[in-house]
Amino acid sequence: MDRSKKLILISVISGLVISFAAYLTLPAFQVSNIIVLGNSKMTPEEIESRLNILLEENTFLLDKQKIKEAFSSDPYIESVEISSKFPETAIFNIKKRQAVATVKFSGGFLVIDENGAVLESTQELSKIVKPLISGIEVTQVKLGEKLDIENQDIFGLIQSVISNVRSAKLLNNISQIEITGDSEILMTTPQGVNVLLGKGENLNEKMLILNQILIDLHEKKIYSGYIDMRYDGYPVYRRTK
Helix, strand or coil: CCCCHHHHHHHHEEEEEEHHHHCCCCCHHECCEEEECCCCCCCCCHHHHHHHHHHCCCCCCHHHHHHHHHHHHCCEEEEEEEEEECEEEEEEEEEECCCEEEEEEEEEEEEEECCEEEEECCHHHHHHCCCECCCEEECCCCCCCCCCCCCCCHHHHHHHHHHHHHHHCHHHHHHEEEEEECEEEECCCCCEEEEEEECCCCHHHHHHHHHHHHHHHHHCCCCCCCCCCCCCCEEEEEECC
């Protein structure tokens, strides 16, 4: 191919590329529709408000990294995946952390997820997510990151308790979890029944048994006393005097 034909071919290709790029910048390709997937309750309007100018771009030219960074300041957001659908739709798949408990510390209360990540720091009782956990020494707080606890063994114990209570669908039946000075677990129901769990052995089995005991006590209208599950064998119930 001679030089003149090469120049013509290059000019034609360049023209097509420029035309296609210009075509994609037409208003028809700007984001005008937002679809929200995942376990977040965010509305398209909330996303549009949060991202503002970032959504004025072409659907195929969205800066996904900047969009993810715009969500990173929200500790409740675990991950965000963005995709585009021709010609004007942006799809957001948002995974949200779920608040499962609150830790009491010197500065107030820390709302946490099942992995111990801090979602919120508050002094308002109305924002507490039960169960309320006490008896642990929090050394540092950073939103979106795991609790910094002086005794890491206690941190692991807390995670295990929350996980097993949640698996047994008992979160709504436990209002307080206290780690005592002997590193034993004391739980309290909303009605005032105390549960002695020991040092966290066989929690999965104990939670399943506890579920049945609480149902039995509720049917008998018993709303006080102690359930002792510290030792091997079937738990012992004692009334308070």
